[in-house]
Amino acid sequence: MGQIFPKSANRVPGFIFVGIIVAVACLAYGIYYFGSPKYTDVGYQPEQPVPYSHLLHADTLGMDCRYCHTGVEVSAVAMVPPTQTCMNCHTMILPESELLAPIRESWNTGKPVEWVRVHNIPDYAYFNHSAHLKVGIGCESCHGNIASMAIVRQTQPLSMRWCLDCHKDPSDHLRPLSDVTKMNWVAPANQKEFAAKVIAEKRLNPPIDCSGCHR
């Protein structure tokens, strides 16, 4: 008899066809979803050598970000404070605390504390803190509500698209300069007008060309 294939074989091509479509769709979505910084980076919350709590310092004690991150208004980098800064207080406050042992050790040995970087952008992207603060972009816009975090975690993708979105239209993120370090800041009703005003006054024109960030 001449049949090479059983009758059922006729259905196979159909299955394969559908199969391929489904597979491709899944793959595309998979890459799109699992590949995007939204998935890979947001929520990054490494263990720190010292259980420093922003919740305690920034929220409960109400310290201003700039007390420790002194570079933030003048320099490209906000700067993680030197051990010295910790010791300013912790020579008096909880001088014996177990948790602070690494700090004291660093202070005595002169060996710096090795904090783990949470917010990281590629080396070829040049971000400047001072520029953003100066025009009234709040810390919160990029770092999230740090004051609510016992252990710091990344809340924004920090991807190029994410940067660009804001650079194309910063109006949602502009604040009065007095509020840049405020957490849980809620935009006023007239945010749009306010933003428009700021943009006009400061002649804001956030660069979206490549050299804005890449050199």
Added chain:
Amino acid sequence: MNMDKNMSELKGKSYWRSLNHLENNAEYRKFAESEFQEGASEVVDPVTRRKFLSIMGASMALAGLVSCRRPVEKIIPYVTKPEEITLGIAKHYASAMNLGVEVFPLLVENHEGRPTKIAGNKQHPTSNESALNPWAYASILNLYDPDRAVEVSYVDEKTTVEQFAGVWTKNYDAYVANQGEGLAVLSESFASPSLSKIKDEFAQTFPKARWVAYDPVSDENIYKGVEIAFGQKLRPIYHFDKANVILSFEADFLGTDSNMTQNAKGFAEARRVKTEKDSMNRLYLVESSLSQTSVMADHRLRMSSNEIGQFVKTFASEFGVINESIQYDGRRDWVKAVVKDLKKNKGHSLIVAGRQQPAEVHVLVAAMNLVLGNQKTVTYHAFDKAVVSDSDGFYALVSDMNQGKIETLFMLGGNLVYAAPTDLQFASALNKVKHPIYLGTHYNETASRSEWHVPTLHYLEAWGDAISHDGVLTVTQPMISPLFMGMNFLEMANLITTGEYLKSYELVRKTWDSILPMDIFESAWQKSLHNGYFSGTNKPARVSVKGNLNTFAKNIKPLKLGVDNLELSYKLSPQIHDGRYANNGWLQELPDPVTKITWGNAAIISSTMAKKLDVENQDMVKIEYDGIYMKVPVWIMPGQADYTISLTLGYGRSVSGRIGTDIGFNATLLRTTKSPYITAGGVKISKSYGQTAIACVQDYHGLDTEKLAADAIQTRLPALVREATLDEYRNEPNFTRDITEEYPEVSMWKEFLYDTGNQWGMSIDLNMCTSCNACTIACQSENNIPVIGKEQVLKGRDMSWIRIDRYFAGDIENPEVVMQPVACQHCELAPCEQVCPVAATTHTEDGLNTMTYNRCIGTRYCSNNCPYKVRRFNFHNYTKDTPDIVQMAMNPDVSIRFRGVMEKCTFCTQRIAGARNKARLEDRGIMDGDIITACQEACPTEAIVFGDINDPKSRVSELKKQNRDYDLLSELNLRPRTTYLSKLRNPNPELEQHA
């Protein structure tokens, strides 16, 4: 910078102790990575950046996956932050560099205490704005030279500075006892108050000992000449800004001669033309070999070096300086015209002669200047606290060494085993010295033959001082605590003299105690540290001719040259000086301003000679002079006098680190004490076999000597480098634009109008460019441009972002030379952009043609489509094996480029960004002068000006308004943002018809 900072900090730079750990690298790197945090992240910065790009392949292989979970990265803050440091903000400190008796006042850029870039110190009276010469710029790289000597060595064993000091103190008393019998110090020339002070003490402590200064190449002949003429030890300083007519006998005052930057500034001022109404100076140049200065010559006469002596006499007799009538059968008309011109400009003329000319010539020159009443254009200053090179003293010392009279010889710097004239046999003389002690930066020829070798600290690692000719005191303050163990000259000299090891800081302070006014010392000292100098004066001496000049003139005897009786002259290398910078990659790869040769030297001969010898470029020849011979490739240059050969010194080093060893050929082999600069006659040359590849960045192996190409160049030249004589310019002020016809502009597109905000542009004045190469080096330093090595240059892959194109016009033997700096022109309609498939090169609204390295996939299409060919491609991973220490010289504001990526001039976009941000923080707009590009900063003649062309009052707009302004390749209508001002010459009408 806040002045009330306490000194110990500046001095200690406590936060730099880290770098003392450099020896055990593993720990050091870990520390380095930790000490500096990202954004300002330092030493490791380029590494990570590079690493990043390299793994991009892996991490980006999936669409959208820029940052998958990255390896945990550490931030390590300071423990105690030095308060003058703010992370991410560069600091600038004043300092200074000494080169012989020359002083380069510096402003050093520090990133977290790591010096990365130097520039001239504007505030300093003797400084030419922020300009420097390539040597000074590149000296920053010497600080991070991976081949620096890192340990004190005694014969073969490694020891320490302290041990060495200990050993010396033991013998010290003995020498004090015998008044320094058998003790000698051999240093380079210097102009340091502290060092001179110590030298005087030395003389007192050891009356029988000797301290001789010697430089392989120096202005000694000039000084001698002046001394003979005026009877006092004086140093001539030229003021070209006051001279309308200049006659130069082989003086390369815009090139390798002393005070180049100041000379260039003055010369430029007298030559700069804004409108056709302005006047400009005139330069007559007589020389044997095409020099950098010849670029500016209005009349150039080709003449062998020794004939020049006779020529000078001709002039001398014309001026009645000597009463001997000269039978000169050469260009009488030339002499007549020039003399007339000089006389016409009495008091505003200047005659200079090259350091290679014998003292007698300088006698006559000095006398002539006096006769011409050029008291303003050349002033003579007493050597204040300067010690100059003294060959005779050196020769005498060597003969004593040979007779075993010298027991202990301190060599402070220099590298005489390599550089001393061959007939001295310095090496063998050194063997007869019991204790040769060498203080030098590298383990080199001399170190290898010394009992002790003590590393010299880089000038940015220790304290020092200097005094410039006009008496201004300059302080050299360290920017970084020593990376490796070692001593600086002061410390060593002091140790020798006093037997105790004091730090340079104390020594300098001691000297300055005696100089600065007692009452306000501390403030004065702080002020000097801040400004980098303490003003002082050194009035010009009043001079008159002493003695009978004729007798000296008699010593000048011309001799007839011929094919087998050649003249051989030795020149300082414009790149690696006398060899001291042989291990400096930037300088090795820097093209010679005129020959455009990199990575080596060659015997320069005229084409007539070449024909006679039947040799071509790169052919090996054998040059012979009394019994000694060397083999070297030839390079044919226009404008070279027949029967003359010129060789640059400094090459062919046998012991000099990974970069400098065995590059080029050692000309010193033929150099003798009799004729250290010019061997007139007795030199033979013969064709040898084989060739040696010469890495020339222009005219591929003399490609444009090929007829077809040569003609093409001559037809293009008038439009490329637009040029006219001053008279022509006055007659038709718009000649520049009239050279090419303007085409009506028809476009199929509605083009983008760059009409709002800042619009960056640049203007380059071709009338000012002396092709000194400072811009090229400054750019390399600012923009982390890699050094790629001879092979790659030979393949035609040089990376310089701003190159200086050199063209010859007219007669091949008496050419006119023109120079044209070319960097990215930032065309508004950039042809490179539209062809990039991935939009890696695009335009910004303020008119920059930006190159986004991290987007580039390397199709090289943009480079193909660039008519100026200014784009540079990373064919290999050129930064792959850059040693960590060299990476410390990298500018953290500029990314390191990875393999397969295109790069090019960015108009220093990082500086623009910096200025923009600064302006933002200060709530103001960017003002003219806020942004100075690296090349502009470096230019000694202010030929390069950058700024906002949208601001009609900015300097650059003013320049672009001039009628000499033109676009390069204007017919392509690319609207380049860089435009040129055409070149002018000011020939003597009386001579033109003859020329």
Added chain:
Amino acid sequence: MNKTLGLLAEFENPATLMNAAEKFREAGYKTFDCHSPFPIHGMDEAMGLKRSPIGYIVGAMAVTGAALGIGIQYYASVVAYPHIISGKPFFSWQAYVIITFALFILLGAFAAVIGMLKINGLPRFYHPVFYSDNFKKFSDDGFFVSVESDDPAFDIDKTKAFMDSVGGKNIEVLEGE
């Protein structure tokens, strides 16, 4: 259990096949088919087949392709992320023509092939006619007429006889599951 799926008859050359085809048509057979190693000129008329619609499918898809092409380019360079490139307008349509054209062709081609396969019900690996060993010859030098049991005019005996009458040789009953 085997059921009858259709009948197969061989004809010796194109001429007889063609003439048989006309007969079958006249006899009111609807889904019968003529198998030959190569397409035979005039066979469509003989079998009374209408013109193929593939042309229209291709046209439609090609135009879609073109629209897609210009669409992507417009979106990418005007909407999504406009860059200033060589001072050209963001929508430099002159430069976008080629890619538009390429996509026009691409989708057209896919339409032609996929359309053809779909209409012909290919790939179809199992088919009643394959029960016949003799049928192999169709791809060499055999000419066949097949009538499947779902044809309204199909009747095993009548059709068999009819086949014989129009000159069919080695007539076979196609049986299978």
Added chain:
Amino acid sequence: MNNKLFKPNRSAEESLAPGYTFSTVTEDISRIVESKPPQKWWLLFGVAFSFLLVLLGSVGWLFFEGTGIWGLNNPVGWGWAIVNFVFWVGIGHAGTLISAVLFLFRQQWRTAINRFAEAMTIFAVISALLFPTIHVGRVWLLYWFFPVPNQMAMWPNFRSPLMWDFFAVGTYFTVSLLFWYVGLIPDLATIRDRAKTSFRKITYGILALGWRGGNRQWKHYEQAYLMLAGLATPLVLSVHSVVATDFATSIIPGWHTTIFPPYFVAGAIFSGFGMVMTLTLIARNIYHLENIITIGHLEKMSKVILVTGSMVGYSYIMEFFIAWYSGNQFEVFAFINRAFGPYAWAYWIMFFSNVITPQIFWVKKFRTSIPVLFVASIFVNIGMWFERFVITVISLSRDFLPSSWDYFTPTIWDILVFLGSFGLFFTLFLLFLRFLPMVAMAEIKGILPEANPHHEKYHETH
């Protein structure tokens, strides 16, 4: 219009040796696929395959070390890689031309050669695509060519001719593949039906998609085939025009020329036929197909070569004229430099091979002599490679500013990669000869006299 493709042929002789019947056609061609390959095949395959290995090796080194291993330098940013790319793309064109254009023009002689002309197209395009891929600095980022959304919010620059290339050549490859496969279906069925082993039955069975040769299928099949031909024709013309724009839209003297697109297309067809000729003669010789691929076919091809060769020659001369006429010194120099500059040798090799050589085909004796044809076709291949070399390298080496002029010298790696690409091409081609029917049987049968139902011999029988 009448969409019957294989009109019975009054004089089949000129396309096919007399005495062929349906079954002998089937037999002669299918046998090749079914029997063990001859010695010569193994020999050639061995050689080709070893070159393929060379390719893999050198490309590996290239990826590891960077494009620096090639002779590229600053003015000459594009070297052999791009030369080879254009060369191979050009070769491809003959295939499509024969199968599509000649088809539309009802040239029945095409049937003997169209199948492997098409195969050649596909393999040539594969070899071509290899080069733009490997010549970029950072291969691993090539996917940035695709307009896919990504977190960088970046899109390709559709103004770039390279982008056009990417789409044009990509489309060209896909369409050629489809066209080829559609043509194969009936013949695959033949092989399936002749298959003895179940393995062959199944493989060819799947490939044949269950083809039954029913007229209801033939009808749509022919329509689709016609459509593809219709689409492929403008495509083939556009593709090389687009490749030409890589050069023509730039501003480099010697590139910036409006004549490029037509001239490139002519050149492509020219080179393509050169290669078809070479391959035909080889295949013919290996498998003794003298009766199917007759002298008649070869002669016709040689005529095409003669015509296109002359067109190319015309373009060469025209370029000079236009350059001179434009009065643009850069243009003028670019061309004088080609003919008399340091690369003159390359120019004259090109000129001789492409313009002089084909002229011999005015003589019938040469058109019909196998050795002459073979040698000539080789010359054409060489000449056309040099044409691309002349255009790419010479123009770049001396453009506007004399200061940046430089001379390009290939390194061993340039050469190995180039030779390697031949390995790739021939390996694929020989595999094709081995496993697929190299001549379109169904089409051949279609043009046999017996294929015509109204053939007198049938009517006698009535």
